Amino acid sequence: MMDVHAGGHAQQEDLKLLLRMVKPKYYVPIEGHHDFLHSNAGVARELGWEEDKLFITSNGQVIEFAGGAGRLTQEKLPADYVMVDGLGVGDVSEVVLRDRQLLAADGIFVVIITIDGHNGKVIGSPDIMSRGFIYMKGNKTFVEEARKKIVEIVQPKIAEEKPNGMYLKNKLRDELGEFLFKKIQRRPMILPVVIEV
Missing domain, CATH: 3.10.20.580 (Ubiquitin-like (UB roll))
Known part of the structure; x- marks a missing residue:
């Protein structure tokens, strides 16, 4: 086997295979820049998914599912970066980050x-x-x-x-x-x- 690194993002044919096998009612591309999310949704469009069944969100944007229907809301939840430092999660102060940037530079x-x-x-x-x-x-x-x-x-x-x-x-x-x-x-x-x- 060759030692070849493939990116963590699925190829178009892999996405098509997944969509054909799972047949989700709604499709929400996640993880990636917006242009990648749109390209990903385009694969679902090619396979017949309608626009109202495709959701491209921003970080923290809420998708609401109620009564068998889904809709993209304007509501946003906090979705900031969480810094992990050793055993502490989210407790890295701005001063510590600034000092680390100075040290690195x-x-x-x-x-x-x-x-x-x-x-x-x-x-x-x-x-x-x-x-x-x-x-x-x-x-x-x-x-x-x-x-x-x-x-x-x-x-x-x-x-x-x-x-x-x-x-x-x-x-x-x-x-x-x-x-x-x-x-x-x-x-x-x-x-x-x-x-x-």
């Missing part, structure tokens, strides 16, 4: 910086992790430039007064974001972690 740049809580000095060199943004081993010069920029951004502020973690994170996110965009023309999600010891 430009990656993430994580900065971990340790600050002395007494004198406000940066301890050691900032740690940087990058996923989906740059390959760190192949961009060592750029990574060192980024480390220097991080210290430049943080050091003046914390020398003035006791460090404020939230302020530093926002400052890092904004100014480092500008630096990265100027250098690489991409805007990764920047996740600053400020550790005060």
Whole structure:
């Protein structure tokens, strides 16, 4: 047997065979773009189904069957996409989806910086992790430039007064974001972690 993939949509002859065998009173093509639905209904028309027995619906549109007759109504039920995330169904927020789109488009740049809580000095060199943004081993010069920029951004502020973690994170996110965009023309999600010891 040849390894050939066939699409999930039935061919016209398959549809005709199904219609001849089942002989439904009403025919409702489902799943596909509207042009496919119309083509599908056209197969039933060829076999003699009348227009009032063919229903081409929009997502959520109600078909009412009562007293042996069917009719397409103007009523619409909610038919939005339902996002499934692990075990949760329909609980994926817009913020989570936006973050995932950002991560997919430009990656993430994580900065971990340790600050002395007494004198406000940066301890050691900032740690940087990058996923989906740059390959760190192949961009060592750029990574060192980024480390220097991080210290430049943080050091003046914390020398003035006791460090404020939230302020530093926002400052890092904004100014480092500008630096990265100027250098690489991409805007990764920047996740600053400020550790005060």
